[in-house]
Amino acid sequence: MDKVAFIFAGQGAQYAGMGKELADNIEASKKIFEEADKALGFEISKLCFEGPKENLDKTENTQPAVLTTSIAALKALEEKGIKPDFTAGLSLGEYSALVCSGVLNFSDAVKLVRKRGRFMQEAVPEGVGTMAAILGLSSEDVREICREASSLGIVEPANFNCPGQIVIGGEIEAVKAASEKAKEKGAKVMPLSVSAPFHTSMLKPAADKLEEELKNIELGNVKTPIITNVTADYVGSTEEVKELLKKQVMSSVLWENTIKRMLDDGVDTFIELGPGKVLSGFVKKIDRKVKVVNIEDMKSLEKAVETLNSQER
The missing domain is CATH 3.30.70.250 (Malonyl-CoA ACP transacylase, ACP-binding)
Incomplete structure (x- = not known):
């Protein structure tokens, strides 16, 4: 392998039962769900594992649920000693990438995306x-x-x-x-x-509210290079992150160019972490030759590790 990128799923990938196998079998993954429950003050773990779907599909629940499942998958992979050279996430997934990169603390991230979901939901009246x-x-x-x-x-x-x-x-x-x-x-x-026209200028009210919330968040340094949705380029420093996250809510997600940038920089293996395989499908449509694996349960984890170990890094 030349270089590996970890990519993180966005909203829409959620399903009842996600993350349960990882939590049942891997202590580090279980701890992430426990940390999320504590940070949020309710059992997001139960919502991920059992549903009901209508509650899981509410944006303010979906966002922390997908983030938690994604980071639980990340912890499972880290236990296998596999680390990324680059990271990125689609929309909501960018918050998982920021946790992966060391910029966002997980507890802060899970509380932040719950509010982000609510702000996005409220930004545009229903039916508009x-x-x-x-x-x-x-x-x-x-x-x-x-x-x-x-x-x-x-x-x-x-x-x-x-x-x-x-x-x-x-x-x-x-x-x-x-x-x-x-x-x-x-x-x-x-x-x-x-429920709303996400990533358009109509979401400016959500961006403004998110900006206020971000003022209270302490950020760490970028440990793993991360590419942002807004520019399809690398985050240069921590100072840029809050403005980029504000803009991201109301700007186009440049996912195709994000993947192309990583390909140009030598990535030949993409690992999608979190529920579903949507991003894996996008990557394959951008370049059929690259290796793409996803991790969302024990079977996919084992298959991914086997595939990665069979390639020399």
Whole structure:
């Protein structure tokens, strides 16, 4: 192996039962769930392990639940002696990457993302905003359809996930108009069941509230190079982090360029930590030749360790 990147899942990957096997079998993972329960003042562990789904899917619960499961998976892998050369996370996953990098303390992070989830939920009244995935168009085409539809309201690119998959968000009528324009250009459009148009300028109220919360958070130094969603470039110093996290809530997630940057810097193995395999799919669409493994339970952990040990580092 040349270089390894740890990448962390975002919101939408959650499911009832996530993290339970790791907590049942690995002491370091179990301790993360216990730490989260204590920090939050309620049993997020029980919500992760048992659901119910409707509670797990509430944004203010989803965000700490996914973060906790992701860091539990990280601790399981660290016990195997595997460390990253680089790290990044998609949207919410960037907070897991910051914990991995040593910038954020886990207890602070889990409390912060619960508030972040609430702020994002409250930023736009229900029934005002929406999101849609545009499949099959270039980033230039998507920017163009957003510009054309913006006479009807706010509509912006929210996530550049991988080639041919870009998510847009904004006010309902404008998103519908942009979606129709995308179909005219031959794209497939998938409306997303979300509570707000995340990563658009409509989330500025959430960004402002998050900025206030971040004032109370003490940050550590960057120990593992981390690439941020906002710029698809490395975080140069701790001083940049709070402003980047504020911007991240209301800016496009540049995930495709984040992965390309790591590929350019010699990463040949990506390890997705946390629930699901969404990011693994994105990476494969960006470069089919790289090695991608995910870790979310004991079977995937064992398979990942076996795969990594079979390659010489």
